[in-house]
Amino acid sequence: MIELKKVTKKFDIGKSVLIAVDEVDLSISTGEIFGIIGYSGAGKSTLIRLLNGLEQPTSGTVEINGQVITAIKGAELRKARQKVSMIFQHFNLLWSRTVKENIEFPLEIAGVAKAQRGKRVQELIELVGLAGRENAYPSELSGGQKQRVGIARALANDPEVLLCDEATSALDPETTDAILELLVDINKRLGLTIVLITHEMHVIRKICHRVAVMESGRVVELGDVLQVFQSPKEDITKRFVEQVADSGDTQETIKKLRELYPTGELVKLVFLGEQTEKPVLTKLIRSHAVEVNIVQGDISHTQRGAYGTLILQLKGSEEERAQALAFLRTEDIQAEVMQND
Template sequence: MIAVKNVIKEYKTKKGLIKGVDNVSLEVEKGEIFGIVGYSGAGKSSLLRCLNLMEKPTSGEIYVDGVNLVSLKASKLREARQKIGMIFQHFYLASSKTVFDNVFFALKAAGKSKAESEKKVLELLDLVGLSDKAQHYPSQLSGGQKQRVGIARALANDPKVLLCDEATSALDPSTTQSILKLLKSINEKLGLTIVLITHEMEVVKEICDRMAVMENGKVIELGSVYQLFAKPKEKLTKEFIDGVMQFKLPQTLMNTCLGTIIKIHFQGEVALESVVSDVLKGFDIKGNILHGKIEYIKEVPLGVFIMELIGDQEEIDKVISYLDEKAVGVEVITNDN
């Protein structure tokens, strides 16, 4: 559905040219939810705005549904953009217009008839759960309700792609969950392709199929969300995932441990097996579980446990070999990591 080919976006500054997007290439499949993750300044917002040519790339190509947007003239580009909806972190609703009129305006701008537009607005408000708020003004709505209006407005022209620019960053955790559930529902009901940018790995874990991690304008890691959570390769990706999985032991605890500390990664159904208890029963060692957690990513379990093994080094080596066969991997933890 979306193909980004060798895209560069440069900005002129007093210090010279800066690359906000640095030679990025990636593809987003039809109907998937694709996340772009990175810290502030990583280039993710610049890349997202290039996808609908809100910002024209300095070089490279952007294909949406087989059409190279970069090559289109102004009139054709406006037409193509109607099939790309966008929602924003700060909603950008017209404060003097009702909820109904905020959505209606998007249809009017596209040249739809009044009767057709009014019917469509009511359908969209029902879809986002705001049928009873049609005559309310933005000042009368909560943050989550405002974002729902933004989503309805973005869907007004039946887009094939929905771009989400930090759509949940201004919301509290419970409201974020409701918005993510709504986006997932829309993705399934309408077959919509969704691209969202965020610095929150919880958001990616919750609804994304695949993800790209950006740093200094470049995509440094790309793959399925499960794959990147299970086996992150880049340091930045590991930082993001550690923030969700929370597996760093307090230094005071590390200092009191006398044995070998290991981190065990379990992938898929192995995460639900009794591997740890089998180790404690089958080998001549003592084990203390210091930390453990099983997460479900796209309904597939991913487990991580941290254990202290106390016993003869030869026996500990046997345990590590056994676990290495059963689990995704075993990592010996030292004070350095």
């Protein structure tokens, strides 16, 4: 559906050159919710603007649904952009227009007949949960309602791709969750491909199927969200995962836990999917002569399934602890001893 091949974007800044996007290769499937995460300056905002033709790459190609966006211009490019809509962090609504008129605006630009516009707007108002607010102005809406208007407006021309530029970072946590659930619902109902950029791993965890981690203009890690949570490879990815999965990997955490549990061995377990529902600890206690204390635990849910971490204190002889760890690994659970440096 979306193919980026060796895409690079450079900006001339005085006598120097800023490489905002550096030879990025990406493939995003039809109907996928794909996340791009990175801190400020990582290049993610530039990358998403390359997807709808608002920026042209210095080199490389961007292809959407078989059409090479980087090879077209003028009216053809404007037509292609209608199939790639965008929602924004600060909503970008027209403050002098009502909810209905904001949603109708792109249809007016596209030359859609008035009767057809009215029908389409009403469908979208129902879809995003704004029934009864058609005649309200943006100043009369909450942040979540404003973003619902933005989503409805972005869907007006039946796009194939919806780009989300930090679409929830201006919202409170409860409203963020509601908007993310709406995006998942739209993805399932319409089969819409969604690409979102964010600096919040909570957003990635909650709705994305796959994620690309960006740093200094490059994609440094790419994969299924569940697998990235289980085994983050890059330091930056590990920091993002720690935002929502307090896995206890940091040396400070290990030190504190060691002070609280000075005897035995601290072991971190990682569960994926159906593993989170299995009575593994019960089987461990029944079959091995070790004392097991639960120190800390957490379960996060992703679009691909659940991801759980559990920290245990194991007491027993060295041989008994080794056998317990071996048993856990035979149950397809990642188990590792937490070591102080």
